[in-house]
Each structure stands twice: as structure tokens, then as C-alpha cells.
Amino acid sequence: MDLEAVRTFVAVADAGQFQKAAADLSITQQAVSKRVAALERALGMRLFARAPRGAELTIDGQAFLPHARELLRVAERAVASVRPGRRPLRVDVMASRGAQAGLMRGFHRAHPEIDLDVVMLLEFGTAVGAVRSGAIDATFRAVAAPGLPLPEDVASVRVLDEPLQLLTGPAHALAGARSVTVERLVGHRIWMPGIVPGSEWGAYYDDLVDEFGLTIEATGPNFGSDALLDTLAETPALATFMGEPTRLIWPAGHGLRRIPVTDPTPVYPHALLWHRDNPHPALAVLRAHLAAAATAHDAAGTWRPDWVIPPSPVSPPTNSRPDAPGGG
Structure with a gap:
């Protein structure tokens, strides 16, 4: 009709x-x-x-x-x-317990008046396509990996460099270390099931292996973080990488160890991507919030792949208030 x-x-x-x-x-x-x-x-x-x-x-x-x-x-x-400003702000994060979700939790605490719809789209092309079509307002990615070009109508800016830590079981050879250098990890099996070939985080770990001669295995099915933690607790020969801000809970009997990695510290670079013409007023508020919370990028003693976008300030947009009321 x-x-x-x-x-x-x-x-x-x-x-x-x-x-x-x-x-x-x-x-x-x-x-x-x-x-x-x-x-x-x-x-x-x-x-x-x-x-x-x-x-x-x-x-x-x-x-x-x-x-x-x-x-x-x-x-x-x-x-x-x-209508922009009336519907929730839709933002894609790669994992519910990672650094990206932590950034969005911080944003929600600072701006509880803004409705949020947080989704998880694993594949880079799917996420960028959703940004361009308007299905989501923004996504967190490590751009731009080799073979994963960023369209001209999509803007991006680095918002967080996430230090990696080594996670081991209590019987692992490095379990007693207060920190471990990258060089000392050579020869140890680092198990990371679930790395998707061709993804930006897959490209990140490929470069990490090539740069330092590490052994990263992505074999076996990915049954989730709980199964990964169980395996690490039971298998002295395996360790894994996890982001410093990643929140994981395991049984007390597992005795797992989180060990900082140094000389250099690998950092996983998170960037916010959005369509240049997206009119949602809450997107401007998110960008302003990330600008205020941004920390220094490419600090001394850290490593990241050369293809990662260079650090730049997250400039607060001019309309930074609404109309009304990871990786590693």
C-alpha cells in the first residue's frame, strides 16, 4: 500500500x-x-x-x-x-573477553545514556563490508594487513597497542620466569588454535614468526578459551599468547602463569574503522572517548608489523555529543 x-x-x-x-x-x-x-x-x-x-x-x-x-x-x-541517534550504536569487536571489548565497556561506563549493540564478526572482509553498508557503525581491526586493503570510504585510526603475554601451565619450562624475552621463546611450542588464514591477526602472527623464528601452531579444532586453558594446564610442552588486558578465569587448580614478554614486547595494534559518511552522533562520541583514552603507540622496546597503520592522534570530531540523551 x-x-x-x-x-x-x-x-x-x-x-x-x-x-x-x-x-x-x-x-x-x-x-x-x-x-x-x-x-x-x-x-x-x-x-x-x-x-x-x-x-x-x-x-x-x-x-x-x-x-x-x-x-x-x-x-x-x-x-x-x-534514524541516527535513535537506534543503538552498532560496534564490532573480535572477542568478548579481549581488549576491544574492554574499550567498549569503558565507553559504556563513561556514556551509559548511549544504547550499544556489540557484535562479533571474525572475518575482515565481512566487517569492512558491514561498515560500508551501514549494517554496523564501526569495527576494531589491525589494519591494513597484506592483501587486506582498506577502501577509500572507510576511515581508520590506531586506538590501542596491546602487549602480548605468555600463558603457560605450572609445569612448563618457563612457568617460573617473572618475564621472558622473545629470544628465549625460540624452540618452545606456542599453541594458538583458531587463527584464521588470511585474517589480519593471522598476518600478524605470521610476521611475528618470521621476525623472531618462533614456533606458533594453529593445529586442531578451536573449542574455545576454556578448552585451551585446560590443555595448557595439562600439557607442559605448550604455551600460548594472550593480550595483557584479556580477561580469563580458570580453576584454581590449573595454576596457570601469565608472563610478560620483553626485548621487545610484541604489541597487537587495534584500530577503529568507520565509514567516512556515517552520521550516527554516538559514533562521534565514541571517537572522542577513544581520543581521550589513547596511549602512546610504538613505544620504545615494542614490536609490531611494518604494515600496521602509523600512529596518529584520534582527533575528536566537532560534533562530539549525541543529539539526545582481541586480536592478541
């Missing part, structure tokens, strides 16, 4: 005249007549009867009027549900 025709019908019913309805809608009287006639053909009945004073509703028109008003109210609610 043509909603413009329905809107015109309601305008005529309220005005009582085709000419006045045309003036109220800023269209011609001929256009009003054509819209009403089309609606009458679609319904198979007459809605108005000509009268000396203008147009009067027929019995069928009177029956249809409350439903027509409800149709217009439903249409307005539908539009409002996706």
Missing part, C-alpha cells in the same frame, strides 16, 4: 477539502485527487463522496480512517528505529 496515498487520504479527511489538503501537503490539487483515486482502486471502494462543502467520508472511508492513521504511526516508528 502506498503510504503517500494513505497520508494524502488522512490529510483530506482532516481538512474536509481536496484543495485545503493540497495546500497542507504542498502539492497540487490534481496530485491529491490522483493519490486518493489510486488508493480507492487498490482498496476497491470509494472513500470520499463529493459534497457542497467539500469531501465527506463514505462509510467505508470512516471505517478505514483509524487504520490509516495507525499505518502512518507504524511507518514513523519504523523510520525512527533506524
Whole structure:
């Protein structure tokens, strides 16, 4: 059903005249007549009867009027549900327990008035495509990995460099170390199931292996973090990398160790990506929040791949308030 025709019908019913309805809608009287006639053909009945004073509703028109008003109210609610500033801000993070989710939790604590819809899209192309189509407003990625070019209509900025730590079981050869150098990790098996070939984090760990001669194994099915922690606790020969801010909980009997990696410290670079024309006002607030919380990038004694975007400040947007109220 043509909603413009329905809107015109309601305008005529309220005005009582085709000419006045045309003036109220800023269209011609001929256009009003054509819209009403089309609606009458679609319904198979007459809605108005000509009268000396203008147009009067027929019995069928009177029956249809409350439903027509409800149709217009439903249409307005539908539009409002996706209007920027009315719908939740949709942001993609790669894992619910990683640094990216931590950034969004911090944002939510600082701005509880902003509705959020946090999603998890693993694949780079899927996430960037969702940003470009408007399915999501922003995504956190380590751009731009080799073979993963960033489209010109997508903007990006580094927001966090996440230091990696070594996670081992209690019987691992390095379990007693207070810190461990990258060189000392050579020859040890670092198990990371779930690395997707061709992903930006896959490219990151490929470069880490090439740079320092490490052994990273992505073999076996990925049963999630709980299964990974169980295996590390039971297998002295295996360790894994995890981000310093990553929140994991394991049984006390596991005795797992989180060990800082030094000389250099590998950091996983997180960037925020968004469409340059995205009008959602809460996106501007998120960018301003990340700008205020940003820390130094590429600090002395750290390592990251050469293809990572260079550090740059997250400039707060000019409209940084709403209209109303990982990797490693």
C-alpha cells in the first residue's frame, strides 16, 4: 500500500477539502485527487463522496480512517528505529573477553545514556563490508594487513597497542620466569588454535614468526578459551599468547602463569574503522572517548608489523555529543 496515498487520504479527511489538503501537503490539487483515486482502486471502494462543502467520508472511508492513521504511526516508528541517534550504536569487536571489548565497556561506563549493540564478526572482509553498508557503525581491526586493503570510504585510526603475554601451565619450562624475552621463546611450542588464514591477526602472527623464528601452531579444532586453558594446564610442552588486558578465569587448580614478554614486547595494534559518511552522533562520541583514552603507540622496546597503520592522534570530531540523551 502506498503510504503517500494513505497520508494524502488522512490529510483530506482532516481538512474536509481536496484543495485545503493540497495546500497542507504542498502539492497540487490534481496530485491529491490522483493519490486518493489510486488508493480507492487498490482498496476497491470509494472513500470520499463529493459534497457542497467539500469531501465527506463514505462509510467505508470512516471505517478505514483509524487504520490509516495507525499505518502512518507504524511507518514513523519504523523510520525512527533506524534514524541516527535513535537506534543503538552498532560496534564490532573480535572477542568478548579481549581488549576491544574492554574499550567498549569503558565507553559504556563513561556514556551509559548511549544504547550499544556489540557484535562479533571474525572475518575482515565481512566487517569492512558491514561498515560500508551501514549494517554496523564501526569495527576494531589491525589494519591494513597484506592483501587486506582498506577502501577509500572507510576511515581508520590506531586506538590501542596491546602487549602480548605468555600463558603457560605450572609445569612448563618457563612457568617460573617473572618475564621472558622473545629470544628465549625460540624452540618452545606456542599453541594458538583458531587463527584464521588470511585474517589480519593471522598476518600478524605470521610476521611475528618470521621476525623472531618462533614456533606458533594453529593445529586442531578451536573449542574455545576454556578448552585451551585446560590443555595448557595439562600439557607442559605448550604455551600460548594472550593480550595483557584479556580477561580469563580458570580453576584454581590449573595454576596457570601469565608472563610478560620483553626485548621487545610484541604489541597487537587495534584500530577503529568507520565509514567516512556515517552520521550516527554516538559514533562521534565514541571517537572522542577513544581520543581521550589513547596511549602512546610504538613505544620504545615494542614490536609490531611494518604494515600496521602509523600512529596518529584520534582527533575528536566537532560534533562530539549525541543529539539526545582481541586480536592478541
